[in-house]
Amino acid sequence: MVTRLLVDTCDVVVTMDDAGTEITGGSILVEDGAIAWVGSGAPPGEPDERLDARGTIAIPGLVNTHHHLFQSLTRSRAQNDGLFDWLVALYPVWGELDAEWARVATLVGTAELALSGCTTTTDHHYLFPRGRDGVLEATIAAAGELGIRFHPTRGSMDLGASAGGLPPDDVCEDTDEILSRTEAAVRTFHDASPGAMVQMAVAPCSPFSVSERLMRGSATLARRLGVRLHTHLAETVDEEAYCRERYGRRPTELMDEWGWLDEDVWLAHCVHLDEGDVERLAASGAGVAWCPSSNLRLGAGIAPARALLDAGGTVGLGVDGSASNDAGNLAGEIRQALLVTRGASGAASMSAREVLRVATRGGAACLGRDDIGSIEAGKRADLALFPADGVATAGADADPVAALVLCRTERVRHLLVEGRFVVRDGSIATVEEDAIARDGHRAARAIVGASAR
Numbered sequence: 001m002v003t004r005l006l007v008d009t010c011d012v013v014v015t016m017d018d019a020g021t022e023i024t025g026g027s028i029l030v031e032d033g034a035i036a037w038v039g040s041g042a043p044p045g046e047p048d049e050r051l052d053a054r055g056t057i058a059i060p061g062l063v064n065t066h067h068h069l070f071q072s073l074t075r076s077r078a079q080n081d082g083l084f085d086w087l088v089a090l091y092p093v094w095g096e097l098d099a100e101w102a103r104v105a106t107l108v109g110t111a112e113l114a115l116s117g118c119t120t121t122t123d124h125h126y127l128f129p130r131g132r133d134g135v136l137e138a139t140i141a142a143a144g145e146l147g148i149r150f151h152p153t154r155g156s157m158d159l160g161a162s163a164g165g166l167p168p169d170d171v172c173e174d175t176d177e178i179l180s181r182t183e184a185a186v187r188t189f190h191d192a193s194p195g196a197m198v199q200m201a202v203a204p205c206s207p208f209s210v211s212e213r214l215m216r217g218s219a220t221l222a223r224r225l226g227v228r229l230h231t232h233l234a235e236t237v238d239e240e241a242y243c244r245e246r247y248g249r250r251p252t253e254l255m256d257e258w259g260w261l262d263e264d265v266w267l268a269h270c271v272h273l274d275e276g277d278v279e280r281l282a283a284s285g286a287g288v289a290w291c292p293s294s295n296l297r298l299g300a301g302i303a304p305a306r307a308l309l310d311a312g313g314t315v316g317l318g319v320d321g322s323a324s325n326d327a328g329n330l331a332g333e334i335r336q337a338l339l340v341t342r343g344a345s346g347a348a349s350m351s352a353r354e355v356l357r358v359a360t361r362g363g364a365a366c367l368g369r370d371d372i373g374s375i376e377a378g379k380r381a382d383l384a385l386f387p388a389d390g391v392a393t394a395g396a397d398a399d400p401v402a403a404l405v406l407c408r409t410e411r412v413r414h415l416l417v418e419g420r421f422v423v424r425d426g427s428i429a430t431v432e433e434d435a436i437a438r439d440g441h442r443a444a445r446a447i448v449g450a451s452a453r
Helices: 069-073 083-094 099-115 135-146 175-189 212-225 237-247 251-257 275-284 292-297 305-310 330-345 352-366 400-406 433-452
Strands: 004-008 012-014 022-024 027-031 034-039 049-052 056-060 062-064 118-125 149-156 201-204 228-233 265-269 287-290 314-317 383-387 414-417 420-424
Touching (some): 004 414, 012 400, 056 352, 056 400, 062 330, 062 352, 069 083, 069 099, 069 135, 069 433, 083 237, 083 433, 099 118, 099 420, 099 433, 118 135, 118 228, 118 383, 118 414, 201 212, 212 228, 251 275, 275 305, 287 305, 287 352, 292 330, 305 314, 305 330, 314 330, 314 352, 330 352, 330 400, 352 400
Parallel strands (some): 004 049, 012 056, 062 118, 118 149, 149 201, 201 228, 287 314
Antiparallel strands (some): 012 022, 027 034, 383 414, 414 420
């Protein structure tokens, strides 16, 4: 068993440390899942194995802060709908979700993420159709098989259409059962130790699918168990109208009132924030999962990520569910984030290195992790090595680091999670990639057939 791996002579090592250090011709020594040394020249001691990293740029593994992996099998649907109509169209399809669907979708989604340089992902899983057990367990097992660092959430919905919510009643659960099952899931799967591969969070779905009692109870439960909180917030104008009509409050005001704005929380989307909301979120320490492609695909708008960052807020990137993005490519999301910010605020409003920091250090901060997000001795060995010698970056030699964002990034060449290869030489190393694709297409065709009946 290899315990000391030298990632040898990268074109550049982008450390993402506090100083923003970049090492030309740098190498990284990995030992027992952690980074033992990073620098140029000879490492201390002899490695057991060397990886020739010439022609690559090494960055910390990307961190995906918002996803719905089960949606990976229902892409390209409700193509011209906004969020509420899109959800109404898809809830009946998702009502057939079972453990096998979850397993295949997780392998598809995590493989796609890994190939784009992502080493850590969360999964906001909130759908538990009645009589279909083992969905969360199948998701966690499949992510472990692929080898990605995983932050699943035990999500929930208890506010069905009959009680004034958006989802149909048959995909909602009883409030007390949710809290009990959430606690059981956290106690079963959450690992609080340094370098943990699985950490749970508590994640009621949204203000229009969850009761006030469940939102408050979830916050109390998460803090008693010592885990983080996650939900959707301020994604669309429809959500704001719903909250004003039902509660007489804007979404961010509700979160504040219900005890959700704190350092142990990260919130998805946050598109429709006013200046006061931005200041309130930044001051609270709550993180924001910025999902630019999903927000554009659904016509939701552009999140004020620039303003949040300027206010000192914590911001990470998310691909969101592949059915509202239709892609799970986190490297592509970095470029999208840069472009949408510049489109809204001008060419100087965000740099390539700043958005790379959001996708690494920012994502780690959203998930409460200080052991990932940078390439420094003592951090976990989560590394993405992108090719810098191919057609896509030919001509970008003046700044190959910026080229990772400004050029159309190719699939990662090598990806290490906890020092183990998940992608090697451009292909998934842990599970047969072609088999994942075949199973994904097979399962998706079965879902199409079932929903057509």
